[in-house]
Amino acid sequence: MDWVFWSGIVIGAALSFAASLVANICTDRLQQYLLRYKTSYSDKKRNKALKFYAHILPLTKGYQDKYIFLVLSAKNVIILYLISIMGAVMAMFVRISPLLDSYDGPVIQSALEFPSSGRKYLVLASALLSLFSFLLAGFVNRRTRRIARALMNFDEYEKDLMQRWQFTESEIEEAVRRSSGEKGIALEA
Numbered sequence: 001m002d003w004v005f006w007s008g009i010v011i012g013a014a015l016s017f018a019a020s021l022v023a024n025i026c027t028d029r030l031q032q033y034l035l036r037y038k039t040s041y042s043d044k045k046r047n048k049a050l051k052f053y054a055h056i057l058p059l060t061k062g063y064q065d066k067y068i069f070l071v072l073s074a075k076n077v078i079i080l081y082l083i084s085i086m087g088a089v090m091a092m093f094v095r096i097s098p099l100l101d102s103y104d105g106p107v108i109q110s111a112l113e114f115p116s117s118g119r120k121y122l123v124l125a126s127a128l129l130s131l132f133s134f135l136l137a138g139f140v141n142r143r144t145r146r147i148a149r150a151l152m153n154f155d156e157y158e159k160d161l162m163q164r165w166q167f168t169e170s171e172i173e174e175a176v177r178r179s180s181g182e183k184g185i186a187l188e189a
Helices: 003-061 066-102 118-152 154-165 169-180
Strands: none
Touching: 003 066, 003 118, 003 154, 003 169, 066 118, 118 154
8 A cells, every 4th residue: 555545644634533532521611601692592592582572562452553564674675676676777787888989879889888997886886875775775674574463363373472482471461561662552351
């Protein structure tokens, strides 16, 4: 056999021995870290679920009008998608404008006469605006759909939530008070 083969075997054995030593020494610390991460992660999920429930509860109880809320959310999604489309169209139009320099049309050539470096920055800014608006619209749309689903199937949603997280009435009242911004919205007993 070749000396490269045997040196690879020796180096691999030495590295695997060192890795097993490190794994045996650090096992307790790693388990403690993972346990701490798991509890903090589950606490975050529980608080997030409570906050979402506190946001949905006034809409179902009639303290806030759910239809106006959903219409305003849908309006915001539509506006963000329109901004995204306009930004993309503007970026494409400015990008192809050097091709229009040979065009003898009335307004297009004179309206787009600016330096090529400024043209690059305008294309970049338009494309970034379009991307940011598109991502934000997707986020708002997903949240609106989640709220609408919870409102449509509120009884099932509430039953599953209470079964999973087992919230107390005082936790729910405190979360509703915090989410309402101290507007005086209180739950009826």
